[in-house]
Amino acid sequence: MPRFFMAGTNLAGGRAYIRGQDAEHVRVLRLRPGEDVVICDGAGTDYRCRLVSTLGDEVEAEVVEVTPCRGEPEVRVTVYAGLPKGERADYLIQKCVEAGAARIVFFDCERCVAKIDGRSMGKKIERFNRISQSAAEQSGRGIIPPVDYIHDYVEMLDSAMKNDCALFMYETGDGRVPLREAIESAGDFKSAGIITGPEGGFTLAEVRLARGAGAVLCSMGERIFRCETAPVVAVTAVMFAKNEL
Amino acid sequence: MPRFFMAGTNLAGGRAYIRGQDAEHVRVLRLRPGEDVVICDGAGTDYRCRLVSTLGDEVEAEVVEVTPCRGEPEVRVTVYAGLPKGERADYLIQKCVEAGAARIVFFDCERCVAKIDGRSMGKKIERFNRISQSAAEQSGRGIIPPVDYIHDYVEMLDSAMKNDCALFMYETGDGRVPLREAIESAGDFKSAGIITGPEGGFTLAEVRLARGAGAVLCSMGERIFRCETAPVVAVTAVMFAKNEL
Known part of the structure; x- marks a missing residue:
């Protein structure tokens, strides 16, 4: 079933009014009155809606079922990634x-080849x-x-440490714990920060800062x-x- | 440490002679005599070699250590994938x-958009x-x-079933087992076949054939x-x- 996020939708009195790009999308998919779509509020709730009218600027639908969105994992994982180049970020x-x-x-971070400057920042993040x-x-x-960008490495670590556990992927060196062991020893966590490096990896200084902040250094096997x-x-x-x- | 597979290398009397593209690669990386590279025989053994001479067509190195390759997982997983279009396959x-x-x-399979015909096959597989x-x-x-190509769906299933377990990823329908449960109930397997569909997924007939052959239908969560x-x-x-x- 096609899914849409609320952005271009108004919900009122058991009806959904789909506008803009999403309405366009309904037409591109050649959906007809009587067919169902799911409109998700972006906060974990799904509205299954039956199309009533697909003509004109506004697509009208009737809400037939409201359910928690099943695609949302219970654990909240934030990925902190050294900005990679070009398509790799996408x-x-x-x-x-x-x-x-x-x-x-x-x-x-130090070995990031890709840089975002003030001017290009807004567009890139968008x-x-x-x-x-x-x-x-x-x-x-x-x-x-x-998707956000934090320029400062220490600020990024601070943010990662606000999770119940912070796992720092590091491809070499002593004192690392296998990722599986790190996850299993973290106990009953509800949120996790996963920190990964850019193409060139982390510098020793960055690794020390992460360890100092309390992140667990993890290996991901020998590959x-x-x-x-x-x-x-x-x-x-x-x-x-x-x-x- | 740079790694090379044996293809362009001769090992003889504790020496390695690197030729062709690999020798070119050594020069591109500006490696010098005294530096180490790893030459892997492609069958699980690594030869750590110290460069002796990098001039001329042939790079010469001395074997300093022979070890099992640590990057090789013990479990042998074969991926059977419905051929996807273009860059997705890469x-x-x-x-x-x-x-x-x-x-x-x-x-x-039925819903494969990408097709390999006899003429393009060789080049594509290469x-x-x-x-x-x-x-x-x-x-x-x-x-x-x-990387191989099996045209016939039933032949593919036969091949997958030769593994200790065969896991068929299917995104909808009853009778599926969560992937984790399927892996954990498969016991002490040494080899696994993982079967996944093309862009359009599997047809019901294909799912029935897989089940009939003995593959376990797996869900991958709600996403x-x-x-x-x-x-x-x-x-x-x-x-x-x-x-x-």
Whole structure:
């Protein structure tokens, strides 16, 4: 069943009025009166609606069922990723949203090749959020995971530490715990921050800061993941451990 | 440390002679005598070699250590994927190889939009295998997972059933088991076949054939994965369950 987020929809008196791009989308899909669509409020609730009229600027539908959105995992995972170059960032967003991440935060660090400057920032973040929305719609999520950017590395760590557990993926060095062990020893957490590096990885100083802040340094086995693959694999590991797969 | 597969290398009397593209690669990386590279035989053994001479057509190195390749998971996962369109196939190969798949088999089925005909087959499969090799080198694998194509759906199922367990990812319908439960009830398996559909999913007839053959129908939670994401997530789930993460 086609899914839409509320943005272009008004709900009033058991009716849904779909406008703008979403109305356009209904027409592109050649949906007819009598067919059902799901309108999600982006806060975990789904409205199943039966189309009444698809002509004109506004598509009208009747709300037939209101249910909690089943596509939303109970555990809240935020991905903190060193900003990668070009398409890798797009890919990272799309796949992490599919895998169940609740939020994606890119950050700057020493070995980041990709940089966002003040001028390009707004547009880039806007594009990132559109990618998230489209992935959320396609995969049946109940929220649109926001995509943000934190320039300062220490501020990023502060934010990550606000989760019940903070897991720092590090591909080399001593004192690391296998990711599975780290997840299982974290106990009954409701939120997790997953921190992954850019193409060139983290510097030792950055690793020390993360350890100092209280993040758990994790290994992901002996294989080395690309920077856009590591967060998807780590989110999947958490979802598996939390019975969301 | 840079890794190469044996293809362009001769090992003789404790020396390695690197030729062709790999020798070119050594020069591109500006590696100098005294530096180490790893040459992997593609069958699970790593040869750490110290460069002796990097001039001329042939790079010469001395074998300093022979060890089992640590990047190779113990469980052998074969991905059977309905052939997706264009770049999705490339992506699927790259990410599944990173995630630890031992082999990738594309197959044709009713809703496959992408088709390989006899003429384009050879070239396409060759390209797919190059993508696998490059991903295997980058991620530190001990083998180059072969990429094949099986035209016939029933033949594909026969091949999948030769694994200790065969898991069929299906996004809808009754009688499915959550992926985690399916993996955990499969006991002490050494090999697994993961079967995933193309963009349009499987037909009911295909699902029945899979069930009839003995594959376990699995759900992957309530989210719907793209056809190129599902196999990566499923391989990761197996790796997590088998302590490879």
